Amino acid sequence: MITEKHQAPRPDPQAETTCCSPIDMPDVASSAVLDEVRVLSALADPTRLQIVTMLAGLDEPLCVCEIVPHFNLGQPTISHHLRVLREASLVVTEKRGLWVYYSLNRSVLERIVSSLGGLLSGSSATAILA
């Protein structure tokens, strides 16, 4: 039903019938957006999110050989996931002899949290926590 015009195409009271007067908006795919997307993509996998959770919870570097046995995945696969996290700057590595220790790069996680958090309160995508 809905018989009145069609209830205002936009909340603006200038009742147009044609729809879609464009709105100024931040540029698509700016490099800042792409940076955020890289971090979000790194987090958007169960294994990697779990690794990040492990690292955040322990607050100590973990060596690969300690991470691997927590998953039903081969060592090369874990190594691949660690590489993705590293390339997103979410983790940092330190080599001690034969072992490689991974630790969380908290500043990057903070940046994403504040960026997403800024969407909630700030009028635009400005930082709120950092």
Added chain:
Amino acid sequence: MITEKHQAPRPDPQAETTCCSPIDMPDVASSAVLDEVRVLSALADPTRLQIVTMLAGLDEPLCVCEIVPHFNLGQPTISHHLRVLREASLVVTEKRGLWVYYSLNRSVLERIVSSLGGLLSGSSATAILA
């Protein structure tokens, strides 16, 4: 080089040589993790992150015909992205006549922010903001 043993495999001073005494850790791929991953995956795309940013910044529902012209993508592609956001519960729709209005579901965004934020300060993945 590095001639001393190999500089403690783990920070623990019980100097083992074999490496890898496993550590108790949260279960992989629990449904909570998978839920988070779904939301993060929805956000991990430039177009979708931009749409979410638009909706968050305006704090008003946007109709599809207002969203489409901001991207160099066809209407079906935008519709697909909106579907992904909807299935992650990140957005909510309201139909007014011929138009469909999308608005941000802030509670879901809040949940992700607090979940990721909890990793930074909480000892485990507990909420910090909610």
Added chain:
DNA sequence: AAGATGTATTGACAACCATCAATATAGTTC
């Protein structure tokens, strides 16, 4: 009822991704 318009769906295709087995690399111990 007929045409017009906004949105969603379908099918196809290329690009990407997670995984594994096998192998390479780097460091350590004998």
Added chain:
DNA sequence: GAACTATATTGATGGTTGTCAATACATCTT
């Protein structure tokens, strides 16, 4: 140097994803 160990890389494979063109669906207007 030779054997060994921890980690990284490579190549292959099946599954997922982003995009488009075409079409379907729903609703409004005449």
